[in-house]
Amino acid sequence: MVVGVLLAIASASTAGVTSGLPDAECWQDDFNEDFCCGDRWGLTGNPACWNEEFTYLRCCGIDKLPRRPDDDTKWEASTAGIELEDGGEYDFIVVGAGSAGSAVASRLAAADTVDGQPWRVLILEAGSWSVAEEVADPDRSAQKKESWWPALEVNFSVGREGRTWTYATGRGVGGTASVNSMIYTRGSIFEYEAFGWSVDEVLSAFKNLEAPMEAPGFKPDAHYHRPLPTGGLEDLGSNLPGSHLTLVSAFPEELPPLFRNLIAAFEGIRVPFRVDPHGNATNQGIGGMWRSMGCGHPRCQPTRISRVTAARGRPRSTTYKDLAAPFHGSPAHRLETLTHAFAERISFDGNKAVGVEISVTSDDAPQVVQRRLRIRAKHEVIVAAGVLATPKLLTLSGVAEPKELARLGVPVIASSPSVSRHFHEHVGLSIVAHTNVPCPEGYHLSEDGHTTTHLGNTDQFIGQLYAFLNATDNRPGEPGPVDAEVMLLEGCLEGHLSLTFTIILLQARTRGRLVVQSRHPMASPHLDYKPLSNSDDIQVIANTIRLLYQGVFASEQMAPFELGISPGVEVVADFQKLAQWIRANIYYYSHPTGTARIDRDGAPGVVDSQLRVLGTTNLRVADTSVYPESPSGHSDAPARLVGELCARFVLRDIARAADQVKEHPGGPAVQLRGYRGVRMPLRGFGTNGVQGEKVRQSLTSFFQLGGRMVDTAVLYENHVDIGRVVANSKIPREEVFIVSKIPPTQMGFDETYEAVLRSVKELGTHLDLVLLHWPSNFDKKDPLPACAGVSWRACRAAAWKGLEKAYMEGKVRALGVSNFGVKHLSALLADGPSLPIAVNQIELHPWWPQLALRKYCKEKHIALMAYGSLGSSLLGGATLRSPAVAKVSKRVGRSPAQVLLRWAVQQGVAVIPCNPKYIAHASS
Ligand SMILES: Cc1cc2nc3c(=O)[nH]c(=O)nc-3n(C[C@H](O)[C@H](O)[C@H](O)COP(=O)(O)OP(=O)(O)OC[C@H]3O[C@@H](n4cnc5c(N)ncnc54)[C@H](O)[C@@H]3O)c2cc1C
Known part of the structure; x- marks a missing residue:
């Protein structure tokens, strides 16, 4: 009786909101706080009070939700006397070895520090290895009880009274992908733009994830990065890009008439057939699906299998197994x-994340604390514990709504009201259609006499087709955002084939909320979530059902099969009845998102688009909880994407910080990437054409003015003079930075190596940086080096190896090039240098800004050194007389030369003016 009252008022309001409603909307007649809320009803309140629209949190408020202090007491008792020990230091700590966590950790581990060292990365996983051992067999891993999260089961009621689901996620290395149904779908590439990520970035991240990564140090092969096939069968072969994925294709010619006609019926409602769901920008269409299953061979090639091929024996793939385990x-x-x-909390210094406190447990007693450790993170903590555990960990660490933290007695680190909110899920239901087609001979029947899909039965996956479509606003089949999926399974019922159409709502509007109820880190949170509370969700599902009934089931293609469908058309025709049927049959698909969502205009979130937790430093979230809206595929591929992107964001931030100008005794300097502790001052003295007494005097004054970098070359013939000035200067050698260059005539492995040795001998000290002076002979009349008989490219590669040998012997501290264009740099990089190209010295000034080359060098972390900063001789001093330079010079009160030098230095480019007149400028 009372439920009816609430239902009557339910339809008008928005759902899942836990504040801002006037009490009047919650309370009518005998419904009141006393009747519905309070401790005596436990966590959920009086069940008589709630329907889809009205939830405990919404009406009673979070303050009334029991706090469960008994859990706190249990926690305190279980940890009493167990001191936090020091667990050591890592560069990065990743919490959770699931899809996203394993991806981010392995990508970080594969990268190098600016000094060319590997990062130290630690993954903390609450579960065990045993799941990893089992994952090879999809069926067994899914059914193994250790693979589930007993501590995170969440009960919530839906639709009608008394219906409760147990919400579980995967536990152990591999995470939820160790227990999932292995459907791999990217969704539409374009929908990720809304989260602040570019289409190019997302596509390249997916391609990277889908490339083979069998061994540490494996370099993605261009072959696997070619564009994906766009549809034609001829595009498919054994060389599809990707790995540990299997495309379960449904080719019409391989399908029996029932399925061929079904595809044709879908095409009739403008849902096109497609071979590869990843072949297009949008996933709209009907066809097969990629599976996260491999071929079992260590250098597995991506494969296509047809619906008739058995999938059994194809091992399950997880990012842990594919990407992290090889390390x-x-x-x-x-x-x-x-x-x-088990990560209990993140430790902070102020608002900077500095580590993680963990409980060490065991397989036998996953909730019994044996030891407790505090592990330090030098750079960042990355939380990848999944949609339920991540917000709980943030909350218990002090990052949540302050009122919520006060309720729990947790000190505030950062106020983050969106933590734990905006939970949403893919929900759906199934429609069964009986056919007049006899089951094929030997059709596998399950114990109850018909086949239905059940977790882990990989045979079943082969018989599937998937349709992704737009059902919003009665615009079915229109190109546009995909908001519904129809998954098709075949079965055998009473001797005839049956078709199960599972309709999944991909863009649910209903939102729920997780509530942490105690300070016990292992206690389950409460999930306040009523699917379909937002009436738009029912509308989209109803649209999809009607589209199926009217466009597919009633089509002429399906007429020969005499479909017997439940529910009947009378239910579908009447919206009220249909809505009721939807509510009664709704189910969830374990694709939760949103509890630590990305912050966007008008929708405050927890992390920024680079996944940094707002209000803190050195802390990111990388799992599906960051999605403000569910991507329109299933959630594993999006989880992997978050991991891949997170690693890119972290490494980019670090590279940016490293590229920033550093201080050096000789003024501002840049750290040379890949050469530990080698910093190149930006202000230098060029010595082209200056020899003998002239160079000695000029360099001495440069040093006296504070300059420390000197640029020379074999061709300048002044090594001995420079060496003498350096030796006599009394400046500690480590403060001086000497650059020299090897001319093309001395290229070749032995020749270059020996040229470095000669230079070092002439200078009487090691070189700080040595460059290949030109990519080939500048003057055509110069004699060709021995190796030029092969090709200049091979010659440069051999010369580089000669430089590397000199480096290994400590004759030089960093290596680079000069006058190399993009073509030369990319060829040298492709030839596989063992040491990075640290510097390219080029002519550079506002009249020749070399934009494309600079962009390339920036991408490759190659520092620039400019010569001709005041305009090359060809410009004949016109630069210094330029009205534009004069204007700036007047405005800032500096000479035109200073303005031009500053133009480069403030962009992180080193300068080496060689006219002694400008020494003062160069060192000021
Ligand atoms: C039954 C089922 C079937 C599914 N089928 C599919 C499918 O076919 N296709 C698809 O795309 N998606 C599917 N999904 C969903 C998909 O697998 C998940 O969305 C995705 O794997 C989540 O990845 P994640 O990295 O965000 O989190 P997870 O993979 O869940 O990783 C989180 C990890 O963190 C660990 N952890 C949690 N708390 C702590 C802590 N305090 N300390 C240390 N470690 C902690 C967990 O043990 C876990 O290993 C399915 C889900 C389920 C449950």
């Missing part, structure tokens, strides 16, 4: 995984 035992990399390591 085990690799001496060149430092990725460690600690299992049974």
Whole structure:
């Protein structure tokens, strides 16, 4: 009776909101706070009070939700006397070895520090290894009880009274992908733009994830990065890009008439057939699906299988298994995984994340604390614990709504009201259609006499077709955002084939909220979520059902199969009845998102688009909780994407900081990437054409004025003079930075190496930087080096190896090039240098800004050194007389030369004016 009252008023309001409603909307007749809320009803309140629209949190408020202090007491008792021990320091700590966590950790581990060292990365995983051992067999891993999260089961009621689901996610290395149904779908590439990520970035991240990564140090092959096939069968072969994925294709010619006609019926409602769901920008269409299953071979090639091929025996793939596990035992990399390591809280210094406190447990007793460790993170903590555990960990660490933190007695680190809110999910239901087609001979029947899909039955996956379509606003089949999926399974019922059409709502509007109820880190949170509370969600599902009934089931293509469908058309025709049927049959699909969402205009969130937790530093979230809206595929591929992107964001931030100008005794300087501790001052003295007494005097004054970098070359013939000035200067040698260059005539492995040795001997000291002077002979009349008989490219590569040999012997501290264009740089990089190209010295000034080359160098972290900063001789001093320069010079009160030098230096480019007149300028 009372439920009816609430239902009557339910339809008008928006759902899932837990504040801002006037009480009057919650309370009528005998419904009141006393009747509905309060401790005596436990966590959920009086069940008689709630329907889709009205929830405990919404009406009673969070303050009334029981706090469960008994859990706190349990926690305190279980940790009493167990001191926090020091667990050591890592560059990065990743919490959670799931889809996203394993991706981010392995990408970080594969990268180098600016000094060319591997990062130390630690993955903390609360679950065990045993899941990893089982994942090879999709069925067994899914059914193994250890693979689930007993501590995170969440009960919530839906639709009608008394219906409760147990919400579980995967637990152990591999995370939820160790127990999932292995459907791999990117969704539409364009929808990720809304989260602040570019289409190019997303596409390249997906391609990277889908490329083979069998061994540490494996370099993606261009072959796997070619564009994806766009549809034609001829595009498909054994060389599809990607790895550990299997395309379960449904080719019409391989399908029996029932399915061929079904595809044709879908095409009739403008849902086109497609071979590869990743072949287009949008996933709209009907066809097969990629599976996260491999072929079992270590250098697995991506494969296509048809619906008739058995999938059994194709091992499950997870990002842990594919990307992280290969690092085990690799001496060149430092990725460690600690299992049974339950992250209790993130430790902070102010608002800077500095580590993680963990409980060490065991397989036998996952909730019994054996030891507690505090592990320090030098750079960042990345939380990838999944949609339920991530907001809980943030909350218990002090990042949440202050009122919520006060309720729990947790000190505030950062006020973040969106933590735990905006939970949403893909929900759906199934429609069964009986056909007049006899089941094929030997059709596998399940115990109850018909086949239905059940988790882990990989045979079933082969019989599937998937349709992604737009059902919003009765615009079915129109190109536009995909908001519904129809998943098709075949079965056998009473001797005849049956078709199960599972309709999944991809863009649910209903939002829910997680509530942390105690300070016990292992206690389940409460989930306040009523699917379909937002009436738009029912509308989209109803649209999809009607589209199926009217456009597909009633089509002429399906007429020969005499479909018997439940529910009947009378239910579908009447919206009220249909809505009621939807409510009664709704189910969830375990694709939760949103509890630590990305912050956007008008929709405050928890992380920015680079996944940094707002209000803190050195802390990111990388899992599906960051999605403000569900991507229109299933959630595993999007989880992997978040991991891949997170690693890119972290590494980019670090590279940016490293590229920033550093101080040096000789003024501003840049750290040379890949050469530990080598910083190149930006203000230098060029010595082209200056020899003998002239160079000695000029360099001495430059040093006296504070300058420390000197640029020379074999061709300048002044090494001996420079060496003498350096030796006599009394400046500590480590403060002086000497650059020299090897001419093309001395290229070749032995020749270049020996040229460096000669230069070092002439200088009487090591070189700080040595460059290949030109990519080939500048003057055509110059004699050709021995190696030019092969090709200049091969010659440069051999010369580089000669430089590397000199480096290994300590004759020089960093290597680079001069006058190299993009073509030369990319060829040298492609030829596989062992040491990075640290510097390119080029002519550079406002009259020749070399934009494309600079962009390339920036991308490759190659620092620039400019010559001709005041305009090359060809400009004949016109630069210094330029009205534009004169204007700036007047405005800032500096000479035109200073303005031009400053133009480069403030962009992080080193300058080396060689006219002694400008020494003062160069060092000021
Ligand atoms: C039954 C089922 C079937 C599914 N089928 C599909 C499908 O076919 N296709 C698809 O795309 N998606 C599917 N999904 C969803 C998809 O697998 C998940 O959305 C995705 O794997 C989530 O990845 P994640 O990295 O965000 O989190 P997870 O993979 O869940 O990783 C989180 C990890 O963190 C660990 N952890 C949690 N708390 C702590 C802590 N305090 N300390 C240390 N570690 C912690 C967990 O043990 C876990 O390993 C399915 C889900 C389920 C449950």
